[in-house]
Amino acid sequence: MLNRVVLVGRLTRDPELRYTPNGVAVANFTLAVNRPFTNQQGDREADFINIVVWRRQAENAANFLKKGSLAGVDGRVQTRSYENNQGQKVFVTEVMAESVQFLEPKNGGQGGGNFGGPSRDNNDYQGQNQNRNQNQGRKSDFSNFDDDPFASDGKPIDISDDDLPF
Amino acid sequence: MLNRVVLVGRLTRDPELRYTPNGVAVANFTLAVNRPFTNQQGDREADFINIVVWRRQAENAANFLKKGSLAGVDGRVQTRSYENNQGQKVFVTEVMAESVQFLEPKNGGQGGGNFGGPSRDNNDYQGQNQNRNQNQGRKSDFSNFDDDPFASDGKPIDISDDDLPF
Amino acid sequence: MLNRVVLVGRLTRDPELRYTPNGVAVANFTLAVNRPFTNQQGDREADFINIVVWRRQAENAANFLKKGSLAGVDGRVQTRSYENNQGQKVFVTEVMAESVQFLEPKNGGQGGGNFGGPSRDNNDYQGQNQNRNQNQGRKSDFSNFDDDPFASDGKPIDISDDDLPF
Amino acid sequence: MLNRVVLVGRLTRDPELRYTPNGVAVANFTLAVNRPFTNQQGDREADFINIVVWRRQAENAANFLKKGSLAGVDGRVQTRSYENNQGQKVFVTEVMAESVQFLEPKNGGQGGGNFGGPSRDNNDYQGQNQNRNQNQGRKSDFSNFDDDPFASDGKPIDISDDDLPF
């Protein structure tokens, strides 16, 4: 069933990176998303939405995002519950990010790096594209960067899993 | 900042309709949205997402949706907090629905009624469309229904606020 | 960069299924999505949005959807261009569906079957879920169907790739 | 019926601002949205998506966005057709933006201004919020940056129609 969320906001704190017993990376952070309207007192409020990311993207988030970073998230709303130390059931609603976009420019550059997206799917998608885009020939040229995924000239960079040194 | 959620799922209970002291209608319900994947035990889980709707749409939801109804929601993620009777701060994340779509067929019909969308905006949008669509002339012909908003021939129907008898 | 579309509408024609030279399935169909407002003449118009689906989901679409079916789509907006027989460049905008949801009830049932979602990812997601949901234990039970993926009792069914007999 | 698009990308040219005979502002621009995957040649392609905005937001777009600007769009997919000078029917698919977010930082600032959202609705929403958020009182505190589009007291700023000097 359809379940889709897209958010753009700022991290309220540095991402927390952890590993499951099986060694899978998970990162948590909170996105403050300003509301497009003001409340009765004329103040602009924000929603504070908890984000969870897994695997490579969790590590990317931990490496590239920090408190205050502007980020975009594309994912799903998920709910779970647990019992707290008082034995009460606590219900949690959070966003499971399938892709995280880094929107903060670096070094006065024009910003807009992006990481995330399915890693294994990559090949599937390429296969698809190979067929659909044969008449297209339009490409963007994010060329010539090596180890440092953020070029010093401030150009926007899309960081796919394959480009990253981890 | 961008904050958009789209869900399709089933109501876990009848909507609860209330009125604020100022007489504004608010409805609450929970949408069970089945996950597209199964867990390690091979079970398909669901997310249980709390929805809030306001005003006319709240009343429409109360009138047209019930436990088990298939519904679509387009809205925003919102968070708030309150203090419970033990003096603990409880954080709540819910979806403020801007439009609710009724996806349950009625009377063996082919379903797909839709209500919601901005009521006041309607005129604005019409003004826009009047200009943009002058070359279009394509319309959908879900015609000829009168009082019963769900035509007996099972044709899909969009129920705008203006069509509804309240 | 973020690119997300979610649609619910009805097929204007049966899906067209084709195969690329490499044997990859592609299906095309058009979704008529009624606008939530009426035009100046009081008519409700619709948008006719071209959808492309790949691989297993293309075959599912061809098998389970037909003209008039109510369907949901979660995907991306894509553009491409080609040269027509008059040598003119034609620009095309369509939606590449990543998941397609079947919203048409069968046999007077309460509808809401869903197919699609990443096939290979399935395992990744399960791995994730195995960790996140250990306190959850909530499951939905789509049990006991065999060859015909649509149970005769009209229960809603999520058709994952693995469940399908192809 | 559900129809929702969210995009983040860069303008390929300055927005074109026009006025209808009735004096309603309309702006058009194209958003280049880089794909999250590379094609078979290893090139990263982009989708070039045409955006239409109306009224105040059209004027805001014309004033605040230019070729190369990073922008977010929340809107609907719309289709229309017209007859070209050769008498051929041309089909057009574009995104009608309901809100446009300015994501380009100004003068090395921390970026993320946002304009758009319904103007008339503002009051409606406030009325709603007045009731829902009485327990909230949380505001976001992105403090200590000055340069301009961000107020000196560090308050987060969404540029709503009312705040703008036109």
Next chain:
DNA sequence: TTTT
């Protein structure tokens, strides 16, 4: 506290 969960739907089909």
Next chain:
DNA sequence: TTTT
């Protein structure tokens, strides 16, 4: 006809 495309952005960074």
